[in-house]
Amino acid sequence: MGGDYVTESVAGCLAALRPAVERDWTKVRAAGLEWNCHETAVHIADDLIAYAANLAGRAQDAYVPFELKLDEGTDNAGLLHVIETTGALLAAAVRTAPRETRAFHPYPFRSANREGFAAMGIAEVVLHTRDLAGGLGLAYEPPSALAEFVLTRLFPHVQPGPDHWRTLLWATGRGELPGRTPLTEWRWNNNLVLSADRLTLQGITPAAARDLVAGGDGGFEWIDGGPFDGTREASGFLLKAYEGGVHRPEFGVFALVRREDGRAIGGIGFHGAPDEEGRAEIGYDLVEGGRGNGYATEALRALSQWALARDDVRTLFATVERDNLPSQAVVTRAGFRKVSEVEEGLAYELRD
Structure with missing residues (x-):
């Protein structure tokens, strides 16, 4: 296309x-x-x-x-x-x-x-x-x-x-739109890609998110069973933020793509931009066939390292269901520590 x-x-x-x-x-x-x-x-x-x-x-x-x-x-x-x-x-x-x-x-x-x-x-x-x-x-x-x-x-x-x-x-500073201040400076944004040892974390664009929400592959080649429902749901939140004019692409959703074969195995991303205190929430999922290989830990470490190196992020947190022992192990291996129990499950935190 x-x-x-x-x-x-x-x-x-x-x-x-x-x-x-x-x-x-x-x-x-x-x-x-x-x-x-x-x-x-x-x-x-x-x-x-x-x-x-x-x-x-x-x-x-x-x-x-x-x-x-x-x-x-x-x-x-x-x-x-x-x-x-x-x-x-x-x-x-x-x-x-x-x-x-x-x-x-x-x-x-x-x-x-x-x-x-x-x-x-x-x-x-x-x-x-x-x-x-x-x-x-x-x-x-x-x-x-x-x-x-x-x-x-x-x-x-x-x-x-x-x-x-x-x-x-x-x-691009060439015209006016009702209700919007004319622009004198502008810059486009290609999608952000972060590197990990065995994976690349590839930022999902609004176009890819729209396709994922509609049941497509978002332009990625997935392993069998993908994409997982969580990735489609997260893409829906991304699309809603884009349509509302509040999407910050660097704090969006990333597809996890294996270097060895270029196939996507899951998704990871933020639930939104950091708040005034520099807190941002992370979520992730893997297609069943990609689990048990340490990919989620690797991706979480890479995204956390990138985020905490920024001036606008001080704390990352994640909420894990009480009976999801594998995910609890993932956040623990990535350096998060349990700080509380909330209605949704167990709250984990990682500070700069």
Whole structure:
């Protein structure tokens, strides 16, 4: 789907800009930007090929070191052909990248998966096509599905609005929405991924959460019996927070994915952002076939270490049912200590 959406976004860009192909784009400023229209169009192509290169080349620490340079004398028609070609390369990279592939991107967690690169490419295309069209006096509006794809992958912190395109414009400082303060600064968010010895903890996006709630796999390949009901329920809470505009993705839900085979075995995450005292609650579950191997302890240690290294987290706690002895052993091995008994069960705590 991501590759097809990249292709669709580029096709819409070409269709919108071709009526002005005979004009001098170097003499027209793109709407809302310091660049002229020629510079903006080159920027689109430059981002598309950079994303394709990083994803296909599995870059880990920086962008692949090369620069896009047009041949001298390239006209606007040739520039559009470059955008078409670089878009095709990104679409191909997205379609062929293995599920677990992640590559470098600086914001905000220094990596992105194939859906993230697709969403970033689409964002660059549709937003800057809008800027170009505005400067050139052309009509342009992408399909709503493209804007929704970007919002649910890159803007999990932005409350969805009734119109996906206008919400994306607002989220990128390009428009207004009733009841919301206009933005002068913005940044997108690829999903956070944390590393453990045998697992990766992969942040679940609103798009993945919606699919899990609907009975799908959320884009993960699960072992038999997965995902467990607890992961679907937690995804429902994530989706509710997203729709309410209070979701903080770093304090959301993570899928537990085995390094050895790329298959998901469970979920772990927070019940919400830390409170004013820096307290946050953690919950987790495993598919039955993944239990008894120490995975839950490993995941809980990794997530706890990451959380307590933050300035806004001082205490983590978890509630375990009284008769759930395996889970009590998990929290104890992860360093939590029992502090009280509550109606829901036994309360455990881990302090910075």
